[in-house]
Amino acid sequence: MPVTGGCRCGACRYSLDYPAIPVIYACHCRDCQTATGGGFVLQAMIPEACLSVTGERVDRSAPNSRGAVTTQVYCTQCLTRLYSTNTGRPGIVLVRAGTLDNSDTIVPAVHMWASRRQPWIGLSSDAEAYDGAIPVDRIMQVFAPNFA
Numbered sequence: 772m773p774v775t776g777g778c779r780c781g782a783c784r785y786s787l788d789y790p791a792i793p794v795i796y797a798c799h800c801r802d803c804q805t806a807t808g809g810g811f812v813l814q815a816m817i818p819e820a821c822l823s824v825t826g827e828r829v830d831r832s833a834p835n836s837r838g839a840v841t842t843q844v845y846c847t848q849c850l851t852r853l854y855s856t857n858t859g860r861p862g863i864v865l866v867r868a869g870t871l872d873n874s875d876t877i878v879p880a881v882h883m884w885a886s887r888r889q890p891w892i893g894l895s896s897d898a899e900a901y902d903g904a905i906p907v908d909r910i911m912q913v914f915a916p917n918f919a
């Protein structure tokens with residue numbers, strides 16, 4: 772059974788070509804707090820080919836601080852952000868994992884920008900956490916199962 776998810780209103784639905792929830796990270800940076808209106812974001816980095824979406828979507832693009840253009844994709848009805856792409860890493864999407872149907876079973880593999888997390892969010896002592904972004908070589912290791 773594929774992993775499924777969708778927006779708040781139900782107009783957009785998606786499935787991920789994985790037998791179980793793929794590797795997910797949490798980002799506690801201030802940008803993600805602002806973008807979500809919450810304490811952090813949960814995202815799955817996967818090949819675009821593993822994502823199938825139905826329903827009407829709208830996207831918005833903007834340059835990021837590293838000179839790439841990120842495109843955020845939303846449901847046209849309820850404006851839930853479903854996923855994003857980045858010209859700096861073609862063929863890869865970041866699925867907003869809080870939109871998964873089984874989002875209550877997510878355990879993030881990695882926490883980034885833990886130094887910026889809300890002070891009331893405790894991380895277990897064995898959690899893999901970085902004060903800033905995940906080192907690039909470690910990203911490749913952590914998310915390798917999603918690309919196998």
Ligand SMILES: [Zn+2]
Pocket residue numbers: 778779780781782783846847848849850851
């Ligand atoms: Zn919707």
Ligand SMILES: [Zn+2]
Pocket residue numbers: 798799800801802803804884
């Ligand atoms: Zn972030």
